[in-house]
Each structure stands twice: as C-alpha cells, then as structure tokens.
Amino acid sequence: MQIPPQGLGREDVFRSLEDFAGSDYDWRSGKCYAYTFDAGERAERVAKDAFMAFMYKNALDPTFFPSVLELENRVVAMAAAHLGGDAQTAGTFTSGGTESIMLAVKTARDYFRHRRPDIERPEMILPVTAHAAFHKAAHYLDVKVVPARVNPETFRVDPETVRGLISPSTILLVGSASCYAYGTVDPIPELGQVALDHGLLLHVDACIGGFLLPFFKELGVDVPDFDLSVDGVTSISMDLHKYAYAPKGASVVLYRNAELRRHQIFACAAWTGYTIVNTSVQSTKGAGPMAGAWAVMSFIGRDGYREIARALLDATRRLKQGIAEIPQLRLLGDSEMPLIAFTSDEVNVFHVIDAMSSRGWHIQPQLRLDDYRECIHLSVNPSNTEHTEAMLRDLREVCAKVKAPRGSKLASAVSATFGRLDPDRLNDAIFNKMIGMAGMKGVGVPEKMADINDIMNVLPPRLSERLLIEFVNRLFVQPGGDDALDPPRRRIRLPQGPPAHVGDLGSGSGPGPGPGPGRSSSTDAVLARLPGLAGAALDAARRIRDRLVDLGLPIPR
Numbered sequence: 001m002q003i004p005p006q007g008l009g010r011e012d013v014f015r016s017l018e019d020f021a022g023s024d025y026d027w028r029s030g031k032c033y034a035y036t037f038d039a040g041e042r043a044e045r046v047a048k049d050a051f052m053a054f055m056y057k058n059a060l061d062p063t064f065f066p067s068v069l070e071l072e073n074r075v076v077a078m079a080a081a082h083l084g085g086d087a088q089t090a091g092t093f094t095s096g097g098t099e100s101i102m103l104a105v106k107t108a109r110d111y112f113r114h115r116r117p118d119i120e121r122p123e124m125i126l127p128v129t130a131h132a133a134f135h136k137a138a139h140y141l142d143v144k145v146v147p148a149r150v151n152p153e154t155f156r157v158d159p160e161t162v163r164g165l166i167s168p169s170t171i172l173l174v175g176s177a178s179c180y181a182y183g184t185v186d187p188i189p190e191l192g193q194v195a196l197d198h199g200l201l202l203h204v205d206a207c208i209g210g211f212l213l214p215f216f217k218e219l220g221v222d223v224p225d226f227d228l229s230v231d232g233v234t235s236i237s238m239d240l241h242k243y244a245y246a247p248k249g250a251s252v253v254l255y256r257n258a259e260l261r262r263h264q265i266f267a268c269a270a271w272t273g274y275t276i277v278n279t280s281v282q283s284t285k286g287a288g289p290m291a292g293a294w295a296v297m298s299f300i301g302r303d304g305y306r307e308i309a310r311a312l313l314d315a316t317r318r319l320k321q322g323i324a325e326i327p328q329l330r331l332l333g334d335s336e337m338p339l340i341a342f343t344s345d346e347v348n349v350f351h352v353i354d355a356m357s358s359r360g361w362h363i364q365p366q367l368r369l370d371d372y373r374e375c376i377h378l379s380v381n382p383s384n385t386e387h388t389e390a391m392l393r394d395l396r397e398v399c400a401k402v403k404a405p406r407g408s409k410l411a412s413a414v415s416a417t418f419g420r421l422d423p424d425r426l427n428d429a430i431f432n433k434m435i436g437m438a439g440m441k442g443v444g445v446p447e448k449m450a451d452i453n454d455i456m457n458v459l460p461p462r463l464s465e466r467l468l469i470e471f472v473n474r475l476f477v478q479p480g481g482d483d484a485l486d487p488p489r490r491r492i493r494l495p496q497g498p499p500a501h502v503g504d505l506g507s508g509s510g511p512g513p514g515p516g517p518g519r520s521s522s523t524d525a526v527l528a529r530l531p532g533l534a535g536a537a538l539d540a541a542r543r544i545r546d547r548l549v550d551l552g553l554p555i556p557r
C-alpha cells in the first residue's frame with residue numbers, strides 16, 4: 001500500500017476512518033468491562049478539546065513550550081497531593097502504567113548501580129499478582145524477577161514471604177494497590193517495614209487503584225494505607241487514563257524526592273544533534289495527553305470523582321453479591337477496587353465468556369498460573385453501572401446453559417503433544433500446527449476464543465509466550481498489492497462462521513443488540529471480540545493471498 005498519489009479529501013478520509021471503526025467494539029455501550037474507562041460524554045468532550053488544543057506541542061524541550069512544563073508540573077503536583085506526597089515529592093508525567101513502571105525499575109537499578117556497584121545482576125521481588133509491566137521492565141533492563149507467591153484465598157502477598165526471598169542482589173520490592181487481576185491491595189505498610197529493615201527501595205504499583213482508592217476511603221471503604229505517606233515507600237505509579245478518565249497516554253510516577261528521581265533522567269551529549277535530556281522513555285512527547293489529563297481532572301473535580309466513586313462502589317457490591325448467588329460461580333478474593341474476579345468449579349469459564357460475548361458483553365479471561373485458577377475478570381467503569389442487573393441476568397442464564405466442563409480434549413491433546421517442547425527450539429512448521437489446532441487459521445484473528453484460551457491455559461508460560469508472539473507476528477500483516485492504492489472505502493470484511501459452542505446456546509436470546517441486518521449472531525460475536533483493526537489486517541492478508549493466486553505464486557502456509 002502506498003500513500004495515495006492525490007490527497008483523498010476530508011470527507012473520504014473521515015468516511016474511511018468511520019469504516020475502520022465500524023468493526024470496533026462499542027466501548028460506550030456500557031457492556032464492556034475492560035480496556036476503557038468512560039466517565040460520560042461531557043468529560044469526554046472536555047478531554048478531547050484540551051487534547052486537540054495541545055496535540056502538536058512537544059514536551060521534548062521544556063523551555064520551548066513553557067505551557068507544557070506548567071501542565072506537567074500541575075498534573076504531577078495534583079497526583080502527589082492525592083497520594084500522600086509532600087514538598088520533597090518529585091515526579092514525571094508518562095504515557096501509561098507500563099512506562100511509569102519501567103522508569104521506576106530503571107531508577108532503582110541505577111540508584112543501586114551508583115551505591116552498590118558490586119551487584120552484578122540486580123533482583124526485584126514481585127508478587128505473582130504484580131502487573132506484567134514489571135516483567136517487561138525486567139526484560140528491557142536486565143533485572144532479575146524473583147517471584148513471590150500470594151495467599152491463594154486473599155491474593156495478597158505475605159511480607160514475610162518477601163523477606164525470605166531477599167538476597168545480597170535485591171534492589172527493589174514491589175506491592176500493588178491494587179493488583180489488576182483480583183483488585184486486592186498488598187500490605188504496603190508491612191512491605192515498607194521490610195524495605196526499611198533491609199535498606200531496599202519499595203515501589204507501589206497504584207496504576208489502577210491510586211486514583212480511585214482515596215475516594216473509596218472517603219466513602220468509608222476499609223482501604224489499607226498504600227501511598228507515599230507510608231514509611232518505606234520510595235516510589236509509586238498512578239495512571240490517569242484509568243479511573244481519572246483522562247484520554248489514553250496519561251500516567252505519573254512519583255518518587256520520595258528528587259535525589260531518587262535523578263536516576264530516571266537520561267541525557268546525551270554524544271551525538272551531533274540537538275541537546276537531549278529526557279525524564280521519560282519518550283523523547284518527543286506530545287502534550288495532548290497532559291492537557292487532556294489536566295482538563296479532565298479540573299473539570300470533574302473532587303466532588304465529581306467522589307460521586308462517580310459512589311456509583312462504582314454500589315455497582316461493584318451488587319455485582320459481587322449477584323455473582324456469589326449464581327450457583328456455578330465462585331468469587332476470588334475480596335477486592336477493594338471495582339475489579340472482580342470469579343471462577344467456576346463446574347463450567348468452563350472460557351465458554352461462559354464466549355457466550356456472554358454473543359450477547360454483546362465484553363468480559364475478560366484470565367489464564368491459570370500454577371495453582372492460581374483461570375477465571376473471569378471485570379473492570380467496572382461508570383458506563384457499566386446502569387447495566388448491572390442485565391449483566392447479572394445474562395451471566396446467570398449463560399452459566400445455566402453452558403455445558404462445557406473445565407478443560408477440553410483439544411487442550412489436553414495440545415498440551416500432551418507440545419507441552420514438553422523447548423519453546424526456543426520450535427520451528428515455523430510446529431507453530432503453524434499449533435496455531436491451526438487452536439483454530440487460528442495461519443493469518444487473521446481467531447474464531448474460537450474458548451478453544452484458544454483452553455489451550456493457552458494448559459501450556460507452560462514460556463510456550464504460551466512464544467505462541468502469542470508467533471500469533472501476533474502473523475496478525476499484523478501490512479497491506480500490499482496494487483488494489484491497496486484505492487481509497488479504503490470498502491467495509492472491512494470479517495471472518496465468518498460460528499465461534500465454538502456459541503451456537504449451542506441459541507443465538508441472540510438475551511437483551512443484547514442481536515444480529516445486525518445481513519449478519520449472523522456469530523459474526524456479531526466475532527465482531528465483539530475483534531481487537532481494533534485486526535479485521536483490516538485480515539482483509540489485507542486475504543488480498544495478498546488473492547494476489548499471489550493471480551500471479552500463480554505459491555501461497556505461504
């Protein structure tokens with residue numbers, strides 16, 4: 001695909017964008033319990049206007065756009081005041097939780113490089129519930145992860161377990177407030193004491209909980225202390241694009257003082273270009289997210305956030321109660337957050353998810369890790385709150401109808417065939433076979449999520465990781481061929497055919513949107529699951545295949 005030789009014109013451009021978006025999940029529907037945090041149309045409009053007003057400004061050079069420096073300082077100051085900071089607190093605006101976490105890990109690594117140059121391979125102790133972003137940071141920064149088990153009932157880490165894992169190479173302890181998977185808060189004051197006893201740094205991952213928990217506390221929820229006011233906490237991360245409802249690309253990382261933050265900052269004078277000194281991973285850094293975050297926080301205000309928190313709290317309590325009353329389901333942990341995890345000892349949760357999906361609900365699978373069971377996760381956000389009863393009704397009906405037991409023959413077969421293989425020694429042919437067995441047909445998006453989840457659920461984590469990489473490497477297929485010169489005005493074609501077992505449940509029987517004209521309910525189910533522009537990628541892959549057939553060339557398998 002090339003850049004169009006002549007510009008398309010505004011209308012064509014926007015029609016195409018609308019076409020692309022036609023296959024996205026309707027995140028404003030209130031039926032989506034993941035990925036998006038939606039405080040309603042008024043807040044969204046403020047965020048959008050503020051974002052657009054600053055989107056071309058660049059935080060690369062804080063002296064060039066003083067307004068951007070001012071915005072960052074104000075947003076970080078509001079975050080620090082929200083999280084028990086004081087006059088010493090120093091922070092940075094980042095693009096998201098992952099970047100905040102990566103910076104906190106880099107800061108810890110470089111702080112100890114300076115103080116303890118004898119440590120060859122630094123280690124950080126992570127509860128198994130800590131976000132994958134820490135593993136990513138470890139991978140990028142060559143820090144070793146030392147995993148700490150959490151209590152299988154409460155899903156909180158035991159500070160004495162952490163103490164027992166400390167070695168001469170330990171630099172950083174981590175606690176979550178809350179963890180994503182179960183919404184539970186680790187015992188931060190006790191972890192702080194362990195950190196102080198051993199002269200270690202302690203990062204609190206409050207990416208998802210940091211903004212909301214103080215409001216829950218004001219509403220009387222028993223939330224343990226977790227912020228910078230706790231002795232021993234040296235850094236904390238909080239996302240604004242989650243429960244602060246800022247547009248995506250907004251998070252902060254805070255340190256106890258600027259002395260610590262110094263280790264985060266990167267400067268380079270060893271090239272021929274302009275002066276480089278970056279506080280974050282990004283160098284050129286759009287000011288849109290900062291302006292959006294500042295505008296939304298200022299617009300909603302503490303009163304507004306408290307009211308939203310109240311609605312979330314009520315909805316979460318009702319959802320937990322309703323789920324506990326569904327005979328096939330069992331809640332996992334007792335979250336402090338509007339994050340709910342539940343599993344089943346009777347039915348296959350992945351089939352429950354597919355069946356809910358066919359009724360228009362998006363709920364998230366979480367895979368097994370060792371003896372922590374596979375489960376379903378809900379991130380409740382304001383737009384969900386008025387759908388609570390409908391959601392519970394569908395969940396109850398679906399659980400009664402799903403016949404599939406835990407695990408599947410297919411998963412056992414894949415596990416038996418491939419489970420013991422060394423992921424580093426697998427070749428393309430084996431991956432293609434695995435992908436084929438999982439119902440992912442070479443290229444494109446999978447049609448049977450339950451089967452795929454069942455398989456991923458039984459594979460050793462390293463093999464799952466390899467399979468995911470292979471799958472995504474096949475998913476992002478860039479458009480090619482002459483027809484790619486056409487303005488993309490076609491509707492994106494989507495995979496057809498019933499997803500596994502959804503057909504067994506009867507179609508569109510719930511109060512969901514039902515099939516659209518000319519579309520089967522199973523197509524709707526696939527639609528509901530398609531991530532972003534995956535349909536476009538599939539479309540492109542098909543066009544490449546057609547082109548190869550035209551040219552009489554062999555089709556790669």
Ligand SMILES: Cc1ncc(COP(=O)(O)O)c(C=O)c1O
Pocket residue numbers: 095096097098099101131133176178179180205206207208209239251
């Ligand atoms: C606890 C926690 N930490 C970190 C992250 C990563 O944030 P992001 O997706 O913004 O990089 C998340 C995301 O959900 C999270 O819940």
